[in-house]
Amino acid sequence: MFGNCFTYLADGQAGTFFETHQKYLDIHLVLENEEAMAVTSPENVSVTQEYDEEKDIELYTGKVEQLVHLRAGECLITFPEDLHQPKVRINDEPVKKVVFKVAIS
Numbered sequence: 001m002f003g004n005c006f007t008y009l010a011d012g013q014a015g016t017f018f019e020t021h022q023k024y025l026d027i028h029l030v031l032e033n034e035e036a037m038a039v040t041s042p043e044n045v046s047v048t049q050e051y052d053e054e055k056d057i058e059l060y061t062g063k064v065e066q067l068v069h070l071r072a073g074e075c076l077i078t079f080p081e082d083l084h085q086p087k088v089r090i091n092d093e094p095v096k097k098v099v100f101k102v103a104i105s
Helices: none
Strands: 002-008 018-020 024-032 034-040 045-052 057-062 066-071 075-078 083-088 095-103
Touching (some): 024 034
Antiparallel strands (some): 002 095, 018 083, 024 095, 034 066
């Protein structure tokens, strides 16, 4: 397991891209401020970038099924098959967050 810490101004609009992974599950933990995560099902998306093994990511566009609002201290766990879109803007304040990557094999 390892973690990546980010500080950014969330800029995404829900549905602009989704991602999946094959090697890791993600634990998205918001440390400061808030953001939304869009989630959806496979039948709602089209692949825009084939799986990149080095970066462990495949990208999609499609329809949002649900928005999950994450506030400071809250987390969302996404498994490899879970289509998710981080960085959906809630407000104009910077978000500080850590994403823990947990190997699944």
